[in-house]
Amino acid sequence: MIERQNWLDVKAFIRYQERVEQKDPDTLRNYWVCLKHLLQWADSTIFSQVEKLENPPFPVYLLSTRNDNEYQHKKGIQLAIGMQEKICAVSRMFFKWARMEYPSRYRTVSLRWIETLRPSRRARRASARLRKVEAWNLEDVLKVAALTDDDLRMRRLDGLSLDALAGAGRYGRLDLALLRTQAAICFMYLSGMRVTAFLSLPVSCVNLDEGKIEQDPSRGVLTKFRKAAVTGLLPIPDLMNVVRRWDLIVRSSQPGGRWYAHLGRWGEVLPDDGRADAKSVRSKRTAFITSMKRVCEIAGVPYKSPHKLRHGHAVYGVKHARSIAELKAVSQNLMHSSIEITDGVYGNLTNEDARNILATLTSPQNTQAHTPTQPAQVPALSELINNPAVIAFLEVLKGANQHQS
Numbered sequence: 001m002i003e004r005q006n007w008l009d010v011k012a013f014i015r016y017q018e019r020v021e022q023k024d025p026d027t028l029r030n031y032w033v034c035l036k037h038l039l040q041w042a043d044s045t046i047f048s049q050v051e052k053l054e055n056p057p058f059p060v061y062l063l064s065t066r067n068d069n070e071y072q073h074k075k076g077i078q079l080a081i082g083m084q085e086k087i088c089a090v091s092r093m094f095f096k097w098a099r100m101e102y103p104s105r106y107r108t109v110s111l112r113w114i115e116t117l118r119p120s121r122r123a124r125r126a127s128a129r130l131r132k133v134e135a136w137n138l139e140d141v142l143k144v145a146a147l148t149d150d151d152l153r154m155r156r157l158d159g160l161s162l163d164a165l166a167g168a169g170r171y172g173r174l175d176l177a178l179l180r181t182q183a184a185i186c187f188m189y190l191s192g193m194r195v196t197a198f199l200s201l202p203v204s205c206v207n208l209d210e211g212k213i214e215q216d217p218s219r220g221v222l223t224k225f226r227k228a229a230v231t232g233l234l235p236i237p238d239l240m241n242v243v244r245r246w247d248l249i250v251r252s253s254q255p256g257g258r259w260y261a262h263l264g265r266w267g268e269v270l271p272d273d274g275r276a277d278a279k280s281v282r283s284k285r286t287a288f289i290t291s292m293k294r295v296c297e298i299a300g301v302p303y304k305s306p307h308k309l310r311h312g313h314a315v316y317g318v319k320h321a322r323s324i325a326e327l328k329a330v331s332q333n334l335m336h337s338s339i340e341i342t343d344g345v346y347g348n349l350t351n352e353d354a355r356n357i358l359a360t361l362t363s364p365q366n367t368q369a370h371t372p373t374q375p376a377q378v379p380a381l382s383e384l385i386n387n388p389a390v391i392a393f394l395e396v397l398k399g400a401n402q403h404q405s
Contacts (some may be wrong), residue, residue, distance in 0.1 A: 025112030135311030192313030
């Protein structure tokens with residue numbers, strides 16, 4: 001049975017995050033989900049006495065906890081290491097806030113104990129060994145882009161005469177919902193956008209001629225942490241052609257609406273004010289996933305979630321980056337604050353990719369055979385140490401090691 005005072009304190013924390021920190025509804029909902037695990041672990045023990053609990057430590061408790069969150073897609077599945085880290089982070093945040101808000105009641109909860117609320121290193125290492133890179137690859141996206149109008153036709157109209165199609169609108173048998181999803185898959189792979197930001201993106205924020213996307217929360221784009229940035233698109237012509245086709249349709253029909261537009265029964269683009277709230281985007285996301293599965297089935301490619309398109313964008317960028325500057329550009333386009341985040345979260349290469357890249361690292365001039373009379377020119381150690389590229393690379397490694405520790 002959950003201790004009532006604990007529940008009241010958590011409720012006060014959520015209220016503080018909403019009114020003072022001005023967190024968005026999705027963030028507040030995630031906080032509730034995370035702290036529910038903390039409440040269940042403490043059970044009837046008041047939070048001020050948690051250090052004396054005989055229960056397993058909170059991180060150990062999470063290892064055996066199942067996901068019962070209605071907003072998660074993997075209900076009943078063991079909590080992933082990423083979710084455990086998020087739960088621990090929010091729990092640390094709560095206790096630090098409680099120590100300042102209620103110092104007399106929470107003085108017995110030490111900062112040292114609060115910092116122990118982290119998944120064990122053993123669990124993190126085990127998760128890293130089992131972690132599998134799952135992302136959309138370019139080949140599958142190209143198969144989606146190659147779908148023809150016949151592939152994307154309205155099956156429910158098959159067999160009807162031309163006269164019967166008179167009410168089907170200007171696009172006849174073409175299913176604009178499938179065409180829209182085809183363009184969305186290409187757009188998200190090219191841009192690396194998060195799905196919530198993409199589904200709330202107004203047409204006015206898209207400039208394909210300049211390859212520019214304005215992810216601006218003040219114009220209705222639901223970005224993570226309400227960050228604003230101008231991002232770009234990968235230069236892949238076959239995908240851009242599909243994106244341009246849909247852009248022309250939606251821009252001529254509803255220039256003031258959202259790029260992923262509302263559609264009517266016969267494919268007509270419905271009026272839209274170009275703005276979206278979190279609730280409407282969640283329902284649109286569900287419909288988008290359903291349509292994605294159908295398009296994947298038609299294209300003969302395995303379905304992967306919309307977020308895996310962002311993974312695919314990042315992996316493509318990391319694999320093709322030839323310098324630290326290009327890797328930084330990929331990171332900024334994903335709206336990450338540092339290269340380490342891009343590399344650690346999205347930039348994981350398969351073993352085969354890593355071997356292929358290593359095999360191409362030797363430049364042509366270095367592959368020339370050296371004769372005994374012409375020994376290889378090895379740069380001096382001082383030159384290597386002072387080389388700006390080497391210095392930047394070492395800084396990235398140093399930051400990654402600190403993040404892992």
